[in-house]
Amino acid sequence: MTTIPRPAAAVPHEVLPRLLPRTPLDLAAHTARYGPRAGTGALSAVLAEAGLTGRGGAAFPVHRKIDSVAAAARRSGRAPVVVANGCEGEPASHKDATLLRLAPHLVLDGLLTAADAIGARTAHLAVERGSGLLPGLRAALSERPGDRVSLAEVPRRFISGESSALTGYLSGGNGLPRFPQPPTRERGVGGAPTLVQNVETLAQLALIARYGPGWFRTAGTSAEPGSMLCTVHTAGTAPRVFEASAGTPLRRLFGPLPYPVQAVLVGGYHGSWLPAAALERRLAAADLGVPLGAGVLAALPADRCGLVETARVLRYLALESAGQCGPCLNGLPRIAAAFADLADPSRAAWAPGLLDDLARWSGLVEGRGVCHHPDGTVRLVRSALTVFAAEAYAHQSGHCTAGNPTAVLPVPSETAPEALR
């Protein structure tokens, strides 16, 4: 039995926000607000007790990854590496950039505490090229002359933040996902055992190391403890980033909505459409029945076409396929094209086989790539076909029920992604 150390710093009173100050904090303001960076005593046990899971999309328990990287380092005799993943390739997500702008020192604290805990001597922090985050991060690092963190920019692509793509890029590779054998936790950057964590995960870790697991659990539900950062999209207004306690009713998160809602997108472009009734549920994977991903939420107005919205996102996702796995290369463009036909009643009415094609191709790409890009894409397709089934029927009968063609979900450019180097 490991004993959980007492909290290292006075526990703050207010519940939320924990991670997001109103204005950017320099090191002095950061230390005044949160106290000094905490040591690493029994970090894995503390995180297990807290129940911290990854905030980059997969919600994997952090302590288990820390344990397996530490074990791989012992077995191989190689010093491990830690990578803070701030790539945020998901175009509808802004929470990682917001966090890195407002509380860079919290992320750096978490990165260094994780590095100390597993005996890593190298720490990386990666963001997307063009994000404009590097100058602020350089300034933050210059305030901490004793701390060595190397900053990197990855190509602006959806898949750049996938862990094997990221560690490959940091090793001088092309930045594409690779066959997950051996896994990143055993062979990542430069072939060393590598811990990859999302930047929000590390910021949460930095606070848990200071204030303890009991404090962490004062927010959230017992099954999904703590707070999480969300990017909330309401049609007609700029996306907003919130820190929410898991268990908050979705309607409260959205605030007063200026329009009747038809459906809610939960978990971003690898996520799921849910019927509008989901607004009355709580922000928790167990309540919504779907993964929360990286916390992207969008409320689709009743006067828009969910098939048109989904078709635009699918076209983007197909273009973002790395094109290196046969089923993904062949399947995603076909799925996107068939969905575009379905979204257009003048074509859908003449193509009765569309739904069968979509179902078959979805089955053929699922689980058949080296990364989960096809799996996430299929999740979106299937949820759209379920939630917008009546609309699909209307389109196949030659008409669309939506009155407003204005797009809701952001899709970056209509051109191909940044070329590989």
Added chain:
Amino acid sequence: MTPDLHLAVDWTACTAHGLCAELLPERVTLDEWGYPLLDDTPLPREAVRRAGRAAADCPVLALKLRRNAGR
């Protein structure tokens, strides 16, 4: 105890030669684009040698035998 072995494909290497489906027809069929569809349940002991040979014969070494270690 031998750990369970099962078939896997390195999708970044596979170029749809289809040899695996000829060598292991009871385990591998091809999809409509020529890529392998695997039965990836654990290989029975008597199938391991043939599966190993099929993996070695794949022109681009995309067919793999993997231990059941999870992801």
